[in-house]
Amino acid sequence: MRMKLAVTAAMALSALPLTASAEGEVNIYSYRQAYLLEPLLNAFEQETGIKANVVFAKQGLAERLEREGRNSPADVVMTVDISRLNELVERDLVQPVDNDVLEENIPENLRHPEGKWFALTTRGRLIFVSKERVEEGAITTYEQLADDKWEGRICTRSGKHPYNIALFSSMIAHHGEAETEQWLEGLKDNLARKPQGGDRDQIKAIAEGVCDVAIGNSYYYGNMLQDESQRPIAEQVRLVFPNAEGRGTHVNISGISLTNSAPNRENAIKLMEFLSSPEAQRIYAEANTEYPANPAVEPSGLVTEWGEINPDNLSLQEIADHRNAAVKLVDRVDYDGE
Known part of the structure; x- marks a missing residue:
């Protein structure tokens, strides 16, 4: 319950500043709705002890990151649609991640060539x-x-x-x-x-x-x-x-990027790894009737009734x-x- 309240409060008070660097915490800027993130972040805190703080907005997060620059408290951005992820890259707001876990869990066509974004669901x-x-x-x-x-x-x-x-x-x-x-x-x-x-x-x-x-x-x-x-x-x-x-x-994605500022970089990487894991992939995909990005994880819930999807493997x-x-x-x- 404590984590659920923390996430909800952070989203409701998104205008308030986050503490940039804090031991045992990670800061998320998100376009995704609260109900989709809560079960994920509950599971993440239970597994790692790291508390996730979320700022939710329907638009304007890229502009906010640009204004805040290197002083931004945001560690990661969670968003939907390849164009929004690519906008973060084009505005030079995110950094590459070279990580064996992420590269093993997320197919090459569903991640940026330099690791500047990774798909989480399709x-x-x-x-x-x-x-x-x-x-x-x-x-x-x-x-x-x-x-x-x-x-x-x-x-x-x-x-x-x-x-x-x-x-x-x-x-x-x-x-x-x-x-x-x-x-x-x-x-x-x-x-x-x-x-x-x-x-x-x-x-x-x-x-x-x-x-x-x-x-x-x-x-x-x-x-x-x-x-x-x-x-x-x-x-x-x-x-x-x-x-x-x-x-x-044709498939589109929800995804995640590591910001240039990332004051809690180590915790942010742990979050990204967790979100690509089979446990988190099942939770995230089921929450919004989507497909897991990790090919080792079978679709579950309602989507299995629709029959198997053959996704276009175009990058x-x-x-x-x-x-x-x-x-x-x-x-x-x-x-x-x-």
Whole structure:
């Protein structure tokens, strides 16, 4: 109970300064929600005796690190999406970690080439389809989203959202900019409405008959199934793991980076090692219906009911390298326009 209260208090009082260096402590800046971190950090303190202090924010942590500079109390940043992790690298806010445990536990394509970020969980960018209006097997790849048969039948959130930008970046990596632009134009032509809302809203739109096909992260579907009020909506869609028979389904990540300041560096490394361990991987993945990044850990809980995912093994750093090109394509085809 003491650890739970400490974590909750730190998140609630995120505007208050943390003590930079403190024996037996580690300071975390996080975009991830409190309920996802509490069981992890409880287990970490029980195993190591190290207390974790957390500052939670929906945005602005990179800017905060930049302002604080070498005086920042933050040891690590825990966040979601490859673009946010890559932003930390591009702003030179994080340092490389050369660590045998992390390199053994996290596959090469799910970590920065120089160890500046490491994935902790993965989530598939899936296609959701109406059980009633779309036959099983009617769509099996991302490429087919641009087929004429889906004209006026697809819903997505904004093309500029990081989750979609990462998907579009992966398409560039596989097909090049010219072919991806043509595909993106076809996808836009097939939209049932102007891009809007979040991933859950796309599933709701299918249930409401606005569209028959949508794009979304796997864990949103899982979260809806676990919510009694949203379960009936989620149960109206079928999951499709795109490109499962080919290159594999595009995945994004949650991850962790060691800050340049890291006043409690040794404790921070212990935390990073722990989070990559089988015990922590199971806790973290189950908390948000995600997949473990450590390939030695089998998925568990609700996600096992969906069938095995065949993830695209493309390096996420390569995907991040195409981000700017993807953003330009979204603007060029006016994806978010009427």
